[in-house]
Amino acid sequence: MPNVTADHPPVLTERRGAVQVITLNRPHASNAMDAAGSYLADRYLREAEADPQVGAIVLTGAGNRCFCAGMDLKEAARRGAGHGLVPGAGFCGVTERVIGKPVIGAINGAAVAGGFEIALACDMLVAVEGALFGLPEVKRGMVAFTGGVQRLAQQLPRQTGMEIMCHGTLLTAERLKDLGVVNRVVPPAALLDETLAFASLMLENSWKAIAFGKELFNHAMHEPLPDAIARGHADADRLMRSDESREGIAAYVEHRTATFRKETPK
Structure with a gap:
């Protein structure tokens, strides 16, 4: 440098x-x-x-x-x-x-x-x-x-x-x-x-979801739509069945604000 x-x-x-x-x-x-x-x-x-x-x-x-x-x-x-x-x-x-x-x-x-x-x-x-x-x-x-x-x-x-x-x-x-x-x-x-x-x-939203969404978005800019959708399905488990998603769903059902972890995923 x-x-x-x-x-x-x-x-x-x-x-x-x-x-x-x-x-x-x-x-x-x-x-x-x-x-x-x-x-x-x-x-x-x-x-x-x-x-x-x-x-x-x-x-x-x-x-x-x-x-x-x-x-x-x-x-x-x-x-x-x-x-x-x-x-x-x-x-x-x-x-x-x-x-x-x-x-x-x-x-x-x-x-x-x-x-x-x-x-x-x-x-x-x-x-x-x-x-x-x-x-x-x-x-x-x-x-x-x-x-x-x-x-x-x-x-x-x-x-x-x-x-x-x-x-x-x-x-x-x-x-x-x-x-x-x-x-x-x-x-x-x-x-x-x-x-x-x-x-x-x-940043009030799930940081994990933001990171996953940005990654998927960036790939989708360069991939045919079927490939981009397949990528989403292949990676979905790490988000859709996570602690973050369970908290988001529970907060909706309980009429409260979701409490997400304020740190970026590893």
Whole structure:
């Protein structure tokens, strides 16, 4: 891992209840991540994923202008592009991997280039009003190959995705909400509170069911429907006949709130 300056860490991490908040912390550089920042973000993501007391992860940026402007182009000019790509995990440890826990992007400003790749890799997005998203790499003779183009193809209509990729077009949070990519658009001052409330409401449900559902959902994105249904049947016993399901059913019958274990399954 590249060296990190302790006085000005490029990434911050903080626990908020059962949510780990990871903040890209280079606002002076539009939160563009150098190699040190990318590797540090990867480390914090892996620590959060391994902690059974963390139910969800929130990714956000420092300041009120940019979520992330992608890789640090000044560093790339000195060292060459790609030094911030974590092997097997991609930019900031997220664009090329699937994280087992729900990841929510709290998009505090422009999410472009690698920043949009990070946003597309999140499971859900809460964005501030007017935030811009896009892949302008084509204007620099590059392609967002570490997940950006691939996730565009999965998540957006072909014509819109192709425009974003080929023209470098920027879309607003409001437009991406209309397209189903952004879940909530909120005022800037309310972003973190709204995101944490969004995460906390989710975590009132069974964490085991959330993990199983995310795993099944991710497989279903790439499998024919009969295969995806067969996978669900093959794995169903570990959830449908579990302590969690018995508690959920009993709570319904007894007209009370279910009490689920607040730890991620092993």
